[in-house]
Amino acid sequence: MAAQPAAALSCLVPDPVRSFVEIHAAPESYRAFVGRLSFDASKLPPSVAAAPANATPPAIPAGLSGYQLGPTGFDTPVETAVLLQPSCAGPWCGSLAPGDEVLIFAREEEGQLVVDLEPCPGKVQAAPDAATRDRLAACMRGEACDLAG
Secondary structure (H helix, E strand, C coil): CCCCCCCCCCCCCCCHHHHHHHHHCCCCCEEEEEEEEECCHHHCCCCECCCCCCCCCCCEEEEEEEEEEECCEEEEEEEEEEEEEECEECCEECCCCCCCEEEEEEEEECCEEEEEECCCCCCEEECCCHHHHHHHHHHHCCCCCCCCC
16 A cells, blocks of 8 residues: 655745735735724635635635824724635635634735635734834834845
8 A cells, every 4th residue: 555645735934024015015905904893704615624624714804993004003003804816725724713813924815814724824914013013113114124124
């Protein structure tokens, strides 16, 4: 018998500044927030599905309560509706617990904010510390935005 290859999802360690740089270079328009999302978690696909699930799960309406990033930092209060768009890579699907404080890079699409919830953290990740928030504000101002802290 031949051995079957092991399947695993390999993700980079989340880095808010790296994510900012990648998203800043994207053709789409994004906004950055630190806050909490409220939504029906039962509508999320399982974080590890029993069978490969490369299909895009349906979007989930959510509420965002937090602060938007601007040139002076995360200091603009925001209460708004967003759409969570989970995606899967094989059996691994994006996951998130409602109410956790997170950093969100939301894509602007047809007048809506869409949060791409991918299997690897990137557009949604743990809320950064104060020093990283300051670095993100510097990036927003167009100052040096390198990955070395």
